[in-house]
Amino acid sequence: MNTGIDEKEQKFDHDMRQLHATAVSSLSPQTLARLRAARHAAQAAPRRGHAWRWVTATALSAVLAVGLGVQLLPGSGPATEAPPMAAASSDAGYTETLATLDESPDLYVWLASSEAAPLAME
Template sequence: MSDIHDNDAFDRRAKQLHATALASISPQTLAKLRAARQAAAQPARPGHAWRWIAATAFSAVFAVAIGVQFVPRTSTPVAPAQPVASASATSDYSTSLDENPDLYVWLASAEGQRLASE
């Protein structure tokens, strides 16, 4: 253990242990290591990028589909079935009520109150 403080002796001992370890590796393991090193040195095969693009696109579409379900929906106002009366017709109607007080007399009568309560 005194070799640790002496860097040169430590390096020689480490190299010696490394050489011993390399000598004890089986030929089958060395062949597998060489094949793996050569495969790693090869450039990536072209033509597989579309798989990554398709997977990313599918994930994005799926995320948007899930997200749309959580968006609050706003109610759309329903268009009236009949056209709205013009301003002149409304003003004519209000003036006719003002000119005809019999309507108010009828509403105050017993018959008008009976119809209003139904």
């Protein structure tokens, strides 16, 4: 009757069961009575302090449901119209400056230097 357990595991299991039975039989009746009383007292004790877990879980679920519902409401999504563009003359210089900074490898070399860290901390 091999159920996938090899002989070593079966022998180990048998030995451990025998050792447990020996240990249980060597306990005094007073110790067994105290252990039984402690087990029954632990089972009969009211479980306090767990209500806050249910309240927290319910509140979190409600907040998530409301957040999801607000996002799914019609008209609450992103605007379909493009934002109005600023005048081309006022930000043309700004755009060119940003483009030159993106293309300049000197900026990245300076950012890696020791001068950039103290300036960033100010």
